Structure formats: C-alpha cells, structure tokens
Amino acid sequence: MTLAREKAVFSWAGYDDEAPPPVVEARDLARDYPFGAERVHALRGVTFAITEGEYIAIAGPSGCGKSTLLNLIGVIDHPTRGEVCIRGQNVGGMRDREATAFRLRNIGFVFQRFYLMPTLSARENVELPMAEAGIARVERAARARELLSYVGLEARERHRPAQLSGGEQQRVAIARALANRPAILLADEPTGELDAKTGAEIIGLFGRLNADGTTVIVVTHDEDLASSAHRKIHMRDGVIVPG
C-alpha cells in the first residue's frame, strides 16, 4: 500500500495547505461532575484549536481532566460550559441520536483496554462501524482487509481477540477506529496496557497514520508517545498549563 493511496484513504475533503482550518476548536470548555453533595470541576475552562493533520498529545497527571477533554472532543460527553466545535460544527449540545451519527462518521476511538468485541473476529470488529454506517457487505469486507493490512494484521483477520496479543488487539482497535474515515482519531492511553516494545510499535503506527494525513489526538502518560506528537497540550487541575 503506497503513501499516496493512504492519503487518499484517510484524509478528508476540503484540505487547504495554505490555511488549514481548525478541525477541533474548544472555547472556555468546562465540565463539572456531581460528587455527593459537592461538584467536581474536571475541566475549568479550556480553550484551544487543533488544525487538520496535527498530531496532538494531551499530557498531565492523573485526574487533571485529560480524559474528560477527550470525551468532550469525542462527543461522548457534554460540556457544562463553553463549546467544542469539530469541523466547524458545535458538538457540545448535540442530542444523543445526532451525536451518535456524528461519532460514526467523524470520530475514531482507540481505548486503553482495546475493547474489541470478544465474539467477533478481527475483520468483523473492523467491519462493525461500517456495518452501522450501512456500507455494503462486500465493500466493508474489502476495506476491513485493507485496514488490517495497513496495521500489519492481514494474516490475522479471522482470529478472535482472545487469540491475539495485546499489541495486535490494539492494532485491530486502530483499524476499527479508521473504518469510516474519521476526521480525527482519538486515543486514550493507547499504550497503557502494552509492554515497551509493543507500545513502541503502536507509537510508530500512530506516526505513520499521521504522516498519511490523519489528525491524531492522544491522551497519555507515556513520555515516548507524547514525544512522538507534533504538539503537546499540558494539563493540570482542569486547565491547560504551559509545557
């Protein structure tokens, strides 16, 4: 698979080399959680922008609000205040059905614990978001094979998650996240459950994906992963702090 072809596969329309538009834009983003009688301020007003094709690492100590921020960008949570726009669309106030459809087409998720469907094969796992998007069986099978090949698992397409190593499972999860050609790929501690060598392979894969045009945002404690990103957003106590 050539680089040029991958660009075609993974980049999105409207790309402008001269002035790349912000693919993610957060303004005064805040998120509180009730905790008994009190409220926990997980995010206290965050403003930033991420342009298309960027590779961002969000770093910071545990409980600083990294994952909360990622959830808001991924449209699986709603902000208490402020707004978050993806490709110019305010996603913070979306209703459940709208948010679900938006995630399907625009967001790719990679989780620390892989979260593959244990009863499905690697290929079926990759096909799952495409099936939901209504892509025909033949087409989605072909694309799933293509994606598995991209992450180096063409020989493992029939294997179930339990038959794969941690690194392989995470690569299947990455292929699944790319299934519907998302605008951004979000990863929450993607190397958290992997050993150093496998983690390095995943870091390499993220680099390659970004090089091929995918916007990548990772939340991580992993210094190696954070260093591989183009830009780091440091967080502490729910706010962005200088690095």
Added chain:
Amino acid sequence: MIVLLFTALGLVQQPAPRTIAIDERLAADAGISIGDRVIVSTRPNAKGGDTVVVSGIVKRGADPSEIARSEYKIRMHLDQLQSLAGYGDRVDRFAVATRDKAATESALAAINAAAFGFEAHRSRDIAVGTSKTFQVVSRFHKAIGLITIVASAIFLLCVMLLKVEERRRDVAALRLMGISRTTVVKAVVAEAALLALVGSALGIGIGWAASQFINWYYQGVYRTPLHFSVITADIVTLAVTLSLVLGIGAGLLASLRLVRTPPLALFGR
C-alpha cells in the same frame, strides 16, 4: 343417611305435617327458608308429590364425588322417601358404626358370611370408589407437578449458574491473592446453598399464600368445604431438597469450572 336427588320444587297450597332438611346450596339458590312449604316428587312436573315443611338447612359435606356436579340434596324421613319413590320397604344401604378397626373387620366378615342379598363394604373403600373425579384430577395434578418440577429445576440451575458466573472477577481476585481452589469452591457452594435455602423459604411462603387463596376461591366457586390445596410436610421436604440439591449442584459445577480457569483469563486478559 339416605340421599335423594331433588328433582322438583314448587309452592304449595296445602299444609303438610312431615319435615325435610335441605342443603345450604338449595336454600340459597331457591330462596327457601326454614318453615317454607314445598312439594317433593320423584318426577319433574308430576301431578302428585308430597307437601313438606323445611325444618332444617344442612351444611354440605366435603365430598369430592360431588365436586363436578351442581346437585342439590335434601334429607327426609326414610318411610316418606320409600313411599314417594315406590321403594316399599327397601333401602339402598345401611350405615353401621363399629367400635374400632378390629371390630370393623370382624363385622365385615360376619355380615358378608351371613348376609343374603347384600354385601358389606368399608366406608373408606366406598369413598375411594366414589371419588373418581378427584382421582383423575389428582393424577392430572401429579403430571402437571412433574412438568413444573422439571421447569423449576432448569430455571434454578440456570439462575445458579448465572449467579456463580457473576463472581468471575471476585474468584479471580481471590485466586490471585493465593486463596486455595478448595476454599473458593466451598465459599461459592456455601453461598449457593444459602441462596437456595432462602429461596425455598420464600417459595414456601408464597406457596402457602397461594394455597390459602386457592382454597378460598374454589371453596366459593364450588360451594364446598373441601380443601383443594394442602401443603404437607412431604411437599415442603421435596421442594427444599430439590432446590438445595440443584443449588449446591449448580454452585459446585460452576465453581469448579471457575477455579480451573486461570485467574487472568477470568479477568478477561
């Protein structure tokens, strides 16, 4: 006591000296009270018949043979019935009271040896012979009960398996902490047994309440003092034993399967 099927009833014009007793069902349905005068006859709409006075209302006995029939019963003087039915001096049967079981047996043997033209039977044997309806119903209930037991057994087994399966992570944690397989199995089985026991106690309670309701309802429907549902010690023993055996069996099977699986696999790793 002689029992006659009551076949006709109407208001009368002439007073009659003889008295009869009627059962409570007839009294309620026909609106007859003590002191009322009625005509009794062995044929419907017959021109003749005897005019009698209702002197008593009798509570119905718990007779299974009558359950499917909505008959009425009246009790009258033997000679009047003999005359009314054209029986002459005939009777259908004699009831003989004996002192005890041995006396019953000897009386039975003596009567049957000496009697000409009739035969003596134990009351119990007659009761069995006349309660065919209930025998059939009883057989039917037993068959239904068997099916219910099979369904309950499968249900119990399924629930127990699910309960133990729910403990996958706890079992894995215990195993990783170094708790032995035997201890884990014992703990799971003890929990299953306790669950089965508590479930049985609850089931007996519900069963008792259901039994009370069934008796209340059907005694009303069939207007009989019969007990339709009785919870016996045997039934309780069967229910508790079955649920304990199934509970412990399911707990044992599932826990053995769990402890044989590597703890990390139980964690889904």
Added chain:
Amino acid sequence: MRFTLAWASLRRHGTRTLLAILGVAVAAAMLLDMVMMSTGMRESFRELLLSRGYQLRLAPKGTLPFDTDATMESASRITATLRTNPSIVTVSAVLGGTIHVPTGNRVVTSAALGVDPAVQGDYELLSGRDPVGSNSIAANDEFLAATGATTGDTLDVATGYDPQLRTYAGSMRLVLTGRVRFLYGAANQLATVMRLETLQKMGGADRTDDASLFMIRVRTDAEVEAARAWVELNIPDVSAISTATALAEVDKRLRYFRQLAVILGTVSLFVGFLLVTTLVTVSVNERIGEIAVMRALGVSKKHVVQQIVIEGVAISLAGAIGGLALGLVTAKYLNGILSSFPGLPSAIDFFLFQPKSAWTALGLLTISGIAAGVYPSFRAASLPIATTLREDAIA
C-alpha cells in the same frame, strides 16, 4: 451485523444459552398445553355434539341428557308433537338403562341404550349389523371383552335385579348382531344398544313409553333457537338444550380446568419471561463496557437494543419450537389421564391441537422474548458512555 453479534453472544455462553432454551421449552410446552386445554375441550365437545347433525336435545325438565336417571313419559306423544313442526326433520328418541348379563358364575352389568337404529346418533357400527330386530343387541368392545361374547351369540339380558331374591327382572334373550363404538361413552364403560321398544318392554309397565333423551335435527335453513323455543313452549315437561346451552353447561362443569389452564399458562409464560429476562440482564451487565464502546463508535441506541432483543427472541423462539414438540407429547399424556374423567364422553379431547393454539403460544413467547430484552438493553444503551467506560475500566 446485529444478527452476527447476537448469535456470537449466545454462543459465547453455550451452556447458559442451552439451559435457558431448555427452560423456555418446558415453559412453552406447558403454555401450549394450557392454550390447547383452555379452548380444546370446548371445541372438541362442540364437534362431538354436532358430529351427527343433531342440533337440539330434549331431556327431562331441569336436567341434562343422562345426567340423572329421570325419564320422560309419553315418548310417542312427544315424538308426534315434534313432527308437527316443519323445521324439525329428524327425531331420535333414546332410552337409557342398565342391563345385567349372567355369564357363567358371574353377572356383567352394563349401560344400555334403546334407540331407533334408522335415525340414531349415539354410536357407529364397527362390524356386523345394527340391532334392527326386536331381539337384537349390539355392544361395544368393553362389553364384548367382559362377557366374552361374539357377534351371533345369544345373551340372556335382564334390566332389574332383586338382591333379596337374587332374581332378575325384565329378562329377554337377545342376539348379538354387531360391534359398535359409542360416541358419548365414558372411558372403559361397558355399553350396549338395542331397539327403543325392546328396552322399554324390558323395563316393565312403568317404562313402556319412556325416553331419556330426544335428539332433534333441524332443517339447515331453519333457526335452531326458534325450534328450541317452540319445543319448550309446546312440550313443557322437557328441557330443550341447544348445542350452545350444552357447551355452556360443560363450560361450567369444567371451569376448574379452564381456570387452571389460564393460571398455569400465565405462570408458564411468566417463568419463560423471567428466565429470558434474567439471562439477558446478566448478559447485558457483563457487556456493559462493550455496549458503551459500541455506542462510542457510533452504533445507535436502537441498534444496540435490537441486537439484545434478537438474543432474547432467539432464545424464546428456539425454546418455543422445542416446546411445541414437547407440548404435543405431554398433551397426549395429559389427555390420556383426563379422558377417564367421570361423566364426560371419553371422545372429548381436553387438549385439542389447533394451529391457532400453536400460533398463540408462539406469539406470546415471542412477545415475552421481546419484552425481556427491551428493558435491560435500553437501560444499558442509555447509560452515559464516558461514565460507563470509566467505571468499567475501574472495575
């Protein structure tokens, strides 16, 4: 993909799924039996009553046919009156009684019917000839087995027995002309049939013109209810019973079984529902993290619910299909028990299979399968995704 996921999920815990299907199968069998019982006996009795085309039955006032020993006097007068009604096409008078047949050193006691063989609607001839002659008798297999008699034999038959004198009254010598099956006979009942006049004659002076029952066939274009009303008006000594009245009486007598059918059917359905609900709920709880991830990936709430409902319905359907076969076997067994119910013709099927019964049971189970899956799946799919994922990660 929803079917793939549902199928994979069911296979993931094979033992559990199999047990649930088995449980549902037993519950479905019971449900089918109860649905069959609640409608079957009525339908079966209706078919039996109408099998010979007689729509009306006349019994002594206030009684049901052969419910008591009471008889109607002046049978010939009643028959003549009935024939004056142009909507009545056939009248079949029947007298019931008991006969005694001494065979060797014992006496066989049997039920006897006196009929007009030309218009009778009580039996079907299996072999030989109808008892058309005044000295003829036909009997069922139970009677033949008890007496050891065969067609062509001559029997000494009596209608009365005096235990004091040990003598028989109303004796006649009758020739056994045929083997018959009685349509309304009880299980294992010994029964015989002869000409009405023969049985009347054997009953003595009191019964020379008696009948226990009249069966009436009304013209097909005539109103049965109108004929019934006409009979009750013109012959006040009798009760005219239409098929609907007879069915209502059977309904009343067998109310216990219908209520039992409703109660057990409801309990079976509830047990099946509970089983599937338990299984689906546990299954959903185990997969709460997976469901949250599916939602995060963009799988709609509706599709998550559909997938889980498919699992519930699949268990219910598989159980129902197994239950159908099991239900038919148990129905046959239970029917065998109830066919000996006293006072009812053994030909009545308490458990009459009708496709409607199977569809009803299947429909109820499918609905319960859907209901069992909807709540847990909707609850799981509605959980906040971010919180669920965090809690699952902590767990």
